[in-house]
Amino acid sequence: MRPLPELTPENTAFWTGGAEGKLMIAFCADCSHAIHPPQLICPKCWSQAIEFKPVTGTGAVYTFTVNHQPWMPDMPVPFALAVVDLDGAPGARVTAEVVNADPESVVIGQTMKIGFLNIDDIWFPQWEPAQ
Amino acid sequence: MTLNAAITGVGMSDIGRKTNRPAMIHLAEAARRALECAGLTRADIDGISTYPGKADNSPGMSPLGTGEVRNALGLKTRWHSAVPDGPSQMAPIQVAAMAVATGQARHILCFRALTESSSQTATQRASIPGAGRARLGGWYSYLVPAKAMSASNWAGWMAQRYFHEFGMTREHLGLVATGQRAFAQQNPSAVMRTPLTMDDYLGARMISSPLGLFDCDVPIDGACVVIVSAADAAKDCAQAPLTIAAMGAALGSQETWDQRPDLTTMGAHDSAADMWARTDLKPADVDVLGLYDGFSIFVPFWLEAMGFCGHGEAKDFIADGNIGPGGRFPVNTGGGQLSGGRLHGFGLLHEVCTQLWGQAGGRQIDGAKVGACGMGGGFIAGSMLLRRD
Numbered sequence: 001m002r003p004l005p006e007l008t009p010e011n012t013a014f015w016t017g018g019a020e021g022k023l024m025i026a027f028c029a030d031c032s033h034a035i036h037p038p039q040l041i042c043p044k045c046w047s048q049a050i051e052f053k054p055v056t057g058t059g060a061v062y063t064f065t066v067n068h069q070p071w072m073p074d075m076p077v078p079f080a081l082a083v084v085d086l087d088g089a090p091g092a093r094v095t096a097e098v099v100n101a102d103p104e105s106v107v108i109g110q111t112m113k114i115g116f117l118n119i120d121d122i123w124f125p126q127w128e129p130a131q
Numbered sequence: 132m133t134l135n136a137a138i139t140g141v142g143m144s145d146i147g148r149k150t151n152r153p154a155m156i157h158l159a160e161a162a163r164r165a166l167e168c169a170g171l172t173r174a175d176i177d178g179i180s181t182y183p184g185k186a187d188n189s190p191g192m193s194p195l196g197t198g199e200v201r202n203a204l205g206l207k208t209r210w211h212s213a214v215p216d217g218p219s220q221m222a223p224i225q226v227a228a229m230a231v232a233t234g235q236a237r238h239i240l241c242f243r244a245l246t247e248s249s250s251q252t253a254t255q256r257a258s259i260p261g262a263g264r265a266r267l268g269g270w271y272s273y274l275v276p277a278k279a280m281s282a283s284n285w286a287g288w289m290a291q292r293y294f295h296e297f298g299m300t301r302e303h304l305g306l307v308a309t310g311q312r313a314f315a316q317q318n319p320s321a322v323m324r325t326p327l328t329m330d331d332y333l334g335a336r337m338i339s340s341p342l343g344l345f346d347c348d349v350p351i352d353g354a355c356v357v358i359v360s361a362a363d364a365a366k367d368c369a370q371a372p373l374t375i376a377a378m379g380a381a382l383g384s385q386e387t388w389d390q391r392p393d394l395t396t397m398g399a400h401d402s403a404a405d406m407w408a409r410t411d412l413k414p415a416d417v418d419v420l421g422l423y424d425g426f427s428i429f430v431p432f433w434l435e436a437m438g439f440c441g442h443g444e445a446k447d448f449i450a451d452g453n454i455g456p457g458g459r460f461p462v463n464t465g466g467g468q469l470s471g472g473r474l475h476g477f478g479l480l481h482e483v484c485t486q487l488w489g490q491a492g493g494r495q496i497d498g499a500k501v502g503a504c505g506m507g508g509g510f511i512a513g514s515m516l517l518r519r520d
Contacts, residue, residue, distance in 0.1 A: 005272040065340050067281075067284055069339065071280040091390075095273065108295045
């Protein structure tokens with residue numbers, strides 16, 4: 001069983017947007033700064049006008065690792081974890097498991113698209129190769 | 132500029148894996164040895180400092196708080212601190228240095244105690260943040276639930292990106308691991324002392340690519356104590372005072388492991404730059420280095436952060452034999468955490484001090500006078516220069 005994140009005012013849109021198939025990212029309505037992890041205040045201009053907007057759900061692998069160690073009982077391994085620079089949200093990265101691909105096939109720079117895994121009230125982002 | 136603070140004593144308990152000795156027993160042993168080293172008694176101790184303080188969210192990671200240590204050891208303190216946030220595992224040393232420099236205490240017992248090895252079971256790993264909690268908050272709630280559960284995953288990202296940009300290979304990290312093992316063979320207190328060859332290293336199981344088993348430090352049970360004293364009080368101690376010549380604690384990016392714009396650098400770069408800006412000493416003046424090696428990849432990062440070589444040059448610096456036995460800039464001469472065991476940086480500082488006092492036995496670096504220590508990985512970092520006058 002994987003631990004789940006607690007839902008808070010700043011993160012609920014991110015963790016539940018997958019219910020509608022959307023990757024929701026926090027942006028500052030005043031200066032357009034992308035904020036991830038999401039916050040209630042823009043760290044760039046201190047505006048409290050934060051809005052969540054769906055992004056394209058694509059991006060490029062900045063880096064990755066293939067995890068071989070079962071950190072919990074009955075954790076299937078190996079799996080790849082990708083840190084992806086988001087299209088349309090400069091400076092923001094989303095880290096998620098890679099699915100629907102051989103973990104050893106992941107390379108830096110490759111284009112990924114988002115999918116979601118629903119557990120309880122959380123929709124976890126998952127990356128898969130765009131082609 | 133030199134701080135009005137010095138290290139006057141260090142002590143380490145008999146460390147090991149699955150010792151099944153309570154943390155307080157380890158701590159008391161380390162404290163006794165540190166007091167003997169400094170030529171002090173417990174009546175001289177008037178301050179106590181630790182990181183992160185008592186914490187129950189990760190089993191065995193921080194079993195002792197300042198209060199119970201004060202009670203158990205019968206200390207009469209007028210200053211105490213536990214630092215869960217701040218400049219890494221070095222924070223309690225840095226905070227203590229500021230406390231003695233501002234006259235709030237004379238001799239401060241700084242400690243780190245761990246029972247990670249005994250506390251690790253099939254269902255509970257001490258090293259997983261928030262293990263045992265139903266719901267996670269904070270920065271790691273974006274990593275752990277995504278199955279990026281271990282710092283080895285987070286360090287794996289940094290290593291992968293660094294390999295990609297600078298052409299480092301597993302063999303380079305193997306030189307870090309095998310070099311530190313060679314040092315450990317000269318250190319009776321190191322937990323891993325059997326020879327480690329490059330073939331052993333490359334043949335070991337992968338943990339989180341490109342990091343394998345011997346790229347990861349070793350969870351242990353044990354405790355380490357470092358005594359920080361005011362400069363004038365230090366003159367009366369048994370050892371030559373090790374003056375704190377400069378410290379750095381900057382954190383220049385977000386508090387999390389995946390958002391720093393350039394993951395071929397880490398908080399180390401911020402803290403080390405500040406440290407050098409506060410001293411006339413230069414990297415060329417340094418004789419011995421204690422660099423945080425929770426994972427082997429942190430060593431090249433710290434080397435670059437501290438300016439011992441340029442950005443992207445660490446692989447050649449390592450391959451040229453600079454950091455191992457016989458090298459110009461020997462790193463982690465006690466075996467580090469990769470072979471000595473994970474005392475969360477305190478063991479590295481203990482070794483630097485032992486070297487500066489000329490007490491490192493078969494692994495002694497001749498004439499060591501200046502030591503550099505860097506603790507932390509990812510976004511956390513603290514840097515320190517020590518000088519034996």
